[in-house]
Amino acid sequence: MSTVWTNWAGEQRCSPLAIERPRDEAALAHIVRRAADAGLTVRAVGSGHSFTDCACTNGVMVDMSGMQRVVDIDSVTGRVTVEAGAKLWALGPVLAEHGLALENQGDIDRQSITGAISTATHGTGAQLRNLSAQIVAMRLVTATGEIIEVSPDIDDETYLAARVSLGALGVFSQVTIQCVPLYTLHRHDEPWPLDETLERLDEHVDGNDHFEFFVFPYTDRALTRRTRRSSDIPSPPPRWKRWVEEELVQNKALGLVCRTGRRFPSQAPRLNRLVSSALSASEVEDRPYKVYATNRAVRFTEMEYAVPRENGREAVERVMQLVAERELPILFPLEVRFAAGDEAFLSTAYRRDTCYVAVHQYSGMEFETYFRAVEAIMDSYGGRPHWGKRHYQNAATIRDRYPDWDRFQDVRRRLDPNGVFVNDYTRRVLGAP
Numbered sequence: 001m002s003t004v005w006t007n008w009a010g011e012q013r014c015s016p017l018a019i020e021r022p023r024d025e026a027a028l029a030h031i032v033r034r035a036a037d038a039g040l041t042v043r044a045v046g047s048g049h050s051f052t053d054c055a056c057t058n059g060v061m062v063d064m065s066g067m068q069r070v071v072d073i074d075s076v077t078g079r080v081t082v083e084a085g086a087k088l089w090a091l092g093p094v095l096a097e098h099g100l101a102l103e104n105q106g107d108i109d110r111q112s113i114t115g116a117i118s119t120a121t122h123g124t125g126a127q128l129r130n131l132s133a134q135i136v137a138m139r140l141v142t143a144t145g146e147i148i149e150v151s152p153d154i155d156d157e158t159y160l161a162a163r164v165s166l167g168a169l170g171v172f173s174q175v176t177i178q179c180v181p182l183y184t185l186h187r188h189d190e191p192w193p194l195d196e197t198l199e200r201l202d203e204h205v206d207g208n209d210h211f212e213f214f215v216f217p218y219t220d221r222a223l224t225r226r227t228r229r230s231s232d233i234p235s236p237p238p239r240w241k242r243w244v245e246e247e248l249v250q251n252k253a254l255g256l257v258c259r260t261g262r263r264f265p266s267q268a269p270r271l272n273r274l275v276s277s278a279l280s281a282s283e284v285e286d287r288p289y290k291v292y293a294t295n296r297a298v299r300f301t302e303m304e305y306a307v308p309r310e311n312g313r314e315a316v317e318r319v320m321q322l323v324a325e326r327e328l329p330i331l332f333p334l335e336v337r338f339a340a341g342d343e344a345f346l347s348t349a350y351r352r353d354t355c356y357v358a359v360h361q362y363s364g365m366e367f368e369t370y371f372r373a374v375e376a377i378m379d380s381y382g383g384r385p386h387w388g389k390r391h392y393q394n395a396a397t398i399r400d401r402y403p404d405w406d407r408f409q410d411v412r413r414r415l416d417p418n419g420v421f422v423n424d425y426t427r428r429v430l431g432a433p
């Protein structure tokens, strides 16, 4: 009987030959060695929250959920070592108890730490790099079952390749995170006119520790989210208030709008106007792990592109124009975020300050027309697709967007010459090792 695996969105499916769940590094190494000796391929899976088939395999799937322990916390240096399957949501409170926090996070915390870094998962903040940049050392089980230490001190080339590597170099067993002293976030959401948001974009992005905005198609309003960091003791809002603002509005109301729009797609413009007219200001102040992440109960699929920061405004305007001109039934807002450039060879922000433009479609609705048209816009800026979100690129179309593509491939050939860690996704987007 074959086992079927599906991702969070329920749209990527595969039938692995076996799903293994190691409980420690030795068991993990044994699984990889045995599979490689039998000529099988191996793929690690974290929380299955990627929209692409990057975690899929018809070989041996290694489910990392049995390896989630915290191995070491050094409160003085802020370095924290965890097993590779550790979930971001579980890390937050543990770090806080030791006066520490992650430097930045994305908008959910369901991911495993190594799933998140492997696809260059990011949050927002012009001065802040993606999660992989917070990793200072890893332990990697390679194609022979050998365990190697990876860090900039040992071999910078392997480190810069491994940080964002789509599971193609091996299976991480452990990572060490450089954390920062615990801080407080003060988040302020406010609807603003879209043209004003775009005209003063640099001011907002540079004037806030974290800035992002959501734009509703067919409307001229944006929901801006400005977040400041401080060392204050937080005064969190009452739980019911956050429930009303986040759960009721973002999940229950959005779910209703989406279900209505799926039945009556021609009503998308009216539904967007309705949602955007109901937007209101809100504030939250709390510890970071309680602010960055929100619950996403409405299922959707997503594409996200990293474009040079200076092209962000135009890219957003062109997507808005596209939806309006083609009257596309889009029920989700665009999400626009920012990150500092970094050095990992396959980071979507590789050596450029970046604007991330994300587009979504409700589960069960046609998305390809929209996503392909958005991709054509992003191509014109040399856009790099989020590795964990839908796109239609392949190795030939994207290799020139990564100046150190060949350096990544050299490390890959050295660590996995026989393609033990390939799957359909890596064959498509990275080519053969």
Ligand SMILES: Cc1cc2nc3c(=O)[nH]c(=O)nc-3n(C[C@H](O)[C@H](O)[C@H](O)COP(=O)(O)OP(=O)(O)OC[C@H]3O[C@@H](n4cnc5c(N)ncnc54)[C@H](O)[C@@H]3O)c2cc1C
Pocket: 008, 009, 043, 044, 045, 046, 047, 048, 049, 050, 051, 054, 055, 064, 084, 085, 105, 106, 107, 108, 110, 111, 112, 113, 114, 115, 116, 117, 118, 119, 120, 121, 122, 123, 166, 167, 168, 170, 171, 172, 173, 296, 386, 387, 388, 389
């Ligand atoms: C609702 C939702 C919200 C999201 N929000 C954001 C966001 O704010 N910012 C953002 O950038 N992205 C976001 N994403 C995308 C998500 O962060 C990435 O797709 C991330 O990779 C998912 O982590 P995971 O643990 O589920 O990894 P998986 O999807 O399970 O795996 C991702 C990749 O990592 C590899 N991998 C996993 N574990 C290991 C390991 N131990 N060793 C080697 N390779 C491994 C897998 O083989 C695969 O290639 C969101 C996704 C969803 C569904």
